[in-house]
Amino acid sequence: MPKEEAAQLAKKVQSILSNYQHDKGMLVSILQDVQTEFHYLPKETLVEVSQNLDVPLSRVYSVATFFKALSLTPRGRHLINVCLGTACHVRGAVKILERIERDLGIKSGETTKDLGFTLGTVNCVGACALGPIVIVDGEYHGQMKTDKVKALFESYT
Numbered sequence: 001m002p003k004e005e006a007a008q009l010a011k012k013v014q015s016i017l018s019n020y021q022h023d024k025g026m027l028v029s030i031l032q033d034v035q036t037e038f039h040y041l042p043k044e045t046l047v048e049v050s051q052n053l054d055v056p057l058s059r060v061y062s063v064a065t066f067f068k069a070l071s072l073t074p075r076g077r078h079l080i081n082v083c084l085g086t087a088c089h090v091r092g093a094v095k096i097l098e099r100i101e102r103d104l105g106i107k108s109g110e111t112t113k114d115l116g117f118t119l120g121t122v123n124c125v126g127a128c129a130l131g132p133i134v135i136v137d138g139e140y141h142g143q144m145k146t147d148k149v150k151a152l153f154e155s156y157t
């Protein structure tokens with residue numbers, strides 16, 4: 001990482017740590033804020049957090065990998081989840097997932113190169129009557145159809 005970029009990154013992490021008075025008991029919240037800032041947890045931020053809180057790097061890593069909301073790899077600005085629960089599955093969720101994968105050029109679990117979207121799948125989100133469901137940034141889009149997928153993404157770009 002270039003020096004200037006590293007300095008910027010350290011400054012942002014410092015500011016987050018200050019918000020929590022460098023309290024190591026707030027490690028999860030601190031990592032969540034770092035994740036919000038960078039859309040993922042760059043390795044350098046974990047080192048910075050570890051050194052400043054005096055928490056072993058291995059501990060920081062184990063927290064970072066334990067919580068699903070935290071990610072060590074870059075995530076897109078928008079998170080798309082396709083429900084593959086039974087009710088959505090029987091209503092064509094797999095076809096919708098395949099269409100999204102084709103349109104975005106990524107597989108489930110991946111992020112587009114421009115960091116626009118990260119694609120994932122979930123099991124039943126408790127809104128089966130609306131299936132098949134695609135969730136974008138927590139917003140439910142029910143009765144999804146393959147030919148509605150493109151317009152959906154365009155509304156997020």
Ligand code: FES
Nearest residue numbers: 083085088124128
């Ligand atoms: S199976 Fe998709 S919401 Fe229940």
